[in-house]
Amino acid sequence: MKKSIKFNKSRKKYSKNNKNSKRTKSKLNNKNKNKNNNKIASKLYGGASASLDTKPSFTMLSWNIFFQLFKHEYPTKQKVKIYIDEYLNNKKPDILFVQETPYKLPLDNYTCISSSYINPGLNDPAGISINFNTKVFEIVDANKIVRGTFSETDFVIGDIIIDNVQIYEKNILAAETPINRPILAVKLKHIQTGKNIIFVNLWAAHHIVDKDKEQDFLKYLSRIIIACEYFSGDSIIIAGDFNEYSSQTFFKNELSKNPQFNKSNFNTLYKTIFKSTDVINEITKLELHIETNKIILESKQNKVSCCGNITGGISKEKQELPTYWKTKIKELNFDDEKNPPHLIDDENMMGYWKTDLLFTALNAKVNVDYTQKISDHFPVIAEIEL
Numbered sequence: 001m002k003k004s005i006k007f008n009k010s011r012k013k014y015s016k017n018n019k020n021s022k023r024t025k026s027k028l029n030n031k032n033k034n035k036n037n038n039k040i041a042s043k044l045y046g047g048a049s050a051s052l053d054t055k056p057s058f059t060m061l062s063w064n065i066f067f068q069l070f071k072h073e074y075p076t077k078q079k080v081k082i083y084i085d086e087y088l089n090n091k092k093p094d095i096l097f098v099q100e101t102p103y104k105l106p107l108d109n110y111t112c113i114s115s116s117y118i119n120p121g122l123n124d125p126a127g128i129s130i131n132f133n134t135k136v137f138e139i140v141d142a143n144k145i146v147r148g149t150f151s152e153t154d155f156v157i158g159d160i161i162i163d164n165v166q167i168y169e170k171n172i173l174a175a176e177t178p179i180n181r182p183i184l185a186v187k188l189k190h191i192q193t194g195k196n197i198i199f200v201n202l203w204a205a206h207h208i209v210d211k212d213k214e215q216d217f218l219k220y221l222s223r224i225i226i227a228c229e230y231f232s233g234d235s236i237i238i239a240g241d242f243n244e245y246s247s248q249t250f251f252k253n254e255l256s257k258n259p260q261f262n263k264s265n266f267n268t269l270y271k272t273i274f275k276s277t278d279v280i281n282e283i284t285k286l287e288l289h290i291e292t293n294k295i296i297l298e299s300k301q302n303k304v305s306c307c308g309n310i311t312g313g314i315s316k317e318k319q320e321l322p323t324y325w326k327t328k329i330k331e332l333n334f335d336d337e338k339n340p341p342h343l344i345d346d347e348n349m350m351g352y353w354k355t356d357l358l359f360t361a362l363n364a365k366v367n368v369d370y371t372q373k374i375s376d377h378f379p380v381i382a383e384i385e386l
Contacts (some may be wrong), residue, residue, distance in 0.1 A: 002326050016020055017026070022068045029154075033348075036037065036163075040237065042088065042194030044314060050069075055363075055386060056192050056193050056385070056386050057383050057384055057385045057386060058094040058095065058136055058183075058383075058384055058386070059091075059092075059093045059094045059095075059382070059383050059384075060093055060094065060095050060096075060097070060237070060239070060358075060381070060382045060383075060384055061088070061091055061093035061095075061096050061097070061379055061380070061382075062096075062097040062098075062099075062110050062201075062239040062240060062356055062358060062375075062379070062380045062382075063096075063097070063098055063099070063375065063377065063379040063380065064083065064098075064099040064203070064240075064241040064356055064375060064377035065098055065099070065100055065101040065103060065227070065307070065377075066100060066101070066128045066143075066343060066374050066376045066377070067101050068098040068325045068326070068329060068373070069084075069101065069329060069343075069375065070101050072326055072329065074084050074326070074329055074330045076329070076330065076332045076334065076341075079334045079341075080329075080332065080341075080374070081094040082335065083341060083374060084374065086108055087372060089105075089106070089107060089207070090104055091379075091381070092107065092133075093132075093249050094132065094133045094136040094137065095130065095131070095133070095136075095137065095199065096129075096130070096131040096132070096190075096337070097128070097199075097201040097239050097240060098128060098129045098131075098201075099128050099132055099202070099203040099240050099241040100126055100127075100128075100241065101126070101127070102115070102116045102126075102127040102128065102129045103129050103131070103307070104131065105127065105131040107155075107190040108130050109133055109134050109135050110132065110133055110134065111131070111132055111134055111139075112129055112130070112131045112166065112167070113129065113145055113166045113167070113168075113184065113186060114127060114128065114129035114166070114168065114184070115127045115128055115129075115147050115168045115169075115170075115182045115184050116128070116167075116168065116169045116170070117149075117169075117172055117180060118169060118171045118172065119171075119172040119383065122367035123127075124204075125283050126244040127182055127203075128182050128183075128184050128201050128203050128240070129184070129201075130186060130199060130201050132188060135191070136190065136191060136192070137190060137191065137384070138186040138188065138189050138191060139186060139187070139188060140187040140188065140189050140196055140229075140324045141187065141229065141346060142164045142189060142337055143162075143163065144162060144164075144186070144227070144228055144229060145162070145163060145164060145165065145184075145185075145186050146160060146161070146162050146184070146185040146186065146224050146228050147160070147161040147162075147168060147182065147183065147184055147185075147229045148160050148161070148182070148183040148185075148220060148223075148224050148268065149179055149180030149181060149183065149203065150180065150183075150205055150217075150220065151180055152205045152206065153244055155205060155208065155213050155216065155217075155222050157216060158180055158216060158269075160223060160224060160227055162227055164322060164379045167294050170317065176221075181202075181203050181204060181243055181325065182202070182203055183200065183201070183202040183203075183220075183221075183224055184201045184202070184250065185198060185199065185200040185201070185224050185225065185227070185228050186198075186199055186228065186282055187228045187229060187230075187234070189201075190386055192331070193386050195386050196226045196231070196233075196234045196235070197234065197235040197236070197237060197374060198225055198230060198234055198235070198236045198237070198239070199237050199239075200221065200225065200236070200238040200239075200380075201240050202238070202239075202241070202242075203219075203241050203242045204240065204241060204242045204245060205242055205243065205333070206243045206244050206250075207244050207250045207384075208243075208244070208245050208280075209244065209246065209247040209250045209278065209279055209280060210247070210280070211279070214280050218286065218287070218288060218289075219232075221238070221286070221288060222288045222289055222290050225288065226290055226291070231278070231291055232293060235360075235361055235362055235386075236288075236297060236359075236361060237296060237358070237360045237361075237384070238354070238358075238359040238360075239357070239358045239359065239380070240246075240356065240357075241306070241356050241377065242373075243285075245280070245283055245357075246279075246280040246281060246283045247281070248280075248281060248282040249282060249283075255269065257315075262319070276353045279359045283299070284298065284299050284356070285297060285298045285299060285359070285360050295361070296361070297360065297361055298359065298360070298361075299354065299357050299358065299359055300358055300359075300360055300364040300366045300382065301354050301356075301357055301358050301366045301368070301380060302366070303354070303366075303367070303368040304354050304368070305354060305356040305368045305377055305378045305379075305380050306356060306376070306377045306378070307344075307376050307377060317323070328343055329343070332374070336376070339375065340371075340374070341373075341374050342373035342374055342380060343373065343374060343375060343376055344373040344375075356378075356380045357379055358380055360384060362384050362385055363384070363385040363386065364382045364383065364384045364385065365382065365383045366380065366381070366382045367380075367381045367382070368380055368381070369381060
């Protein structure tokens with residue numbers, strides 16, 4: 001039987017029946033190459049959907065790991081470290097933010113930068129860290145690791161330090177209390193897309209509830225971003241433990257400590273007792289002013305991430321809390337598979353605010369992992385599109 005020959009629009013012959021023609025082979029080869037490239041990209045970018053018909057993305061995890069977990073010597077301390085390592089090794093975020101506890105991710109191809117503040121009389125050590133996958137990100141300028149601090153109660157803002165020190169430690173005398181709350185920032189390039197992102201990790205002070213403190217805080221964040229050499233078009237992502245950033249969340253926290261108040265009557269109480277013109281409403285976005293640029297960073301998180309009930313209804317007297325924490329940590333059970341080790345007694349969170357807020361100028365899918373209860377905060381996990 002003769003082969004069926006037809007002409008295409010360019011008048012070039014091709015074979016309808018010959019499946020082994022050069023044209024068919026070329027199409028198949030290109031198709032296979034694309035499939036392989038997508039598989040490689042997916043593995044390389046750790047959960048990123050880097051196919052031809054979707055936007056590239058990266059994964060991010062932000063978690064406040066309770067500092068008392070690593071402070072005291074107790075029988076299960078090593079097991080706590082192994083448990084947290086296994087959890088984060090399994091997640092393998094492309095970039096990891098940790099607050100309260102400086103943490104180095106024990107995986108190859110990750111760089112860790114951190115700030116530790118050592119105060120034997122209070123929290124030894126405490127700080128923050130950023131770990132990033134060096135196959136996904138690279139530092140734009142190694143001499144531009146930026147650190148800032150502010151105090152816990154009087155909100156005194158500290159100096160901004162710019163250097164190339166990856167692991168930073170500072171001893172603080174017992175008299176220098178309250179200790180500084182750290183901010184850590186760095187500009188990274190997303191290797192696949194070539195886009196620059198300024199990442200800011202912070203462990204914020206409590207009760208930033210009035211307008212003056214808020215403005216000081218935002219101006220300070222702007223200075224830190226400028227120190228990272230912000231250029232118009234750079235993306236900015238700020239995440240961490242914001243604590244009671246706004247007046248609403250602060251008062252919700254205060255009310256939650258008193259058994260006679262509850263979620264259902266909070267709004268009425270807040271409006272009648274606390275509401276005034278000089279306090280901050282519940283936060284949904286940050287507005288930064290960087291030179292002539294006004295930058296809006298919106299919250300993409302729609303679930304609360306703090307806090308589960310770790311106090312168990314004990315006395316609110318502060319001097320009793322460390323004893324309870326130590327007892328609770330000692331009792332962490334790693335042998336019961338049906339009841340994983342936990343500091344959080346139940347899933348009935350205070351649920352009044354989104355504490356570990358993720359701010360981003362990019363599209364993001366954000367989830368809060370309520371199954372992970374070993375800290376007093378829940379991990380915030382995001383997939384961020386570029």
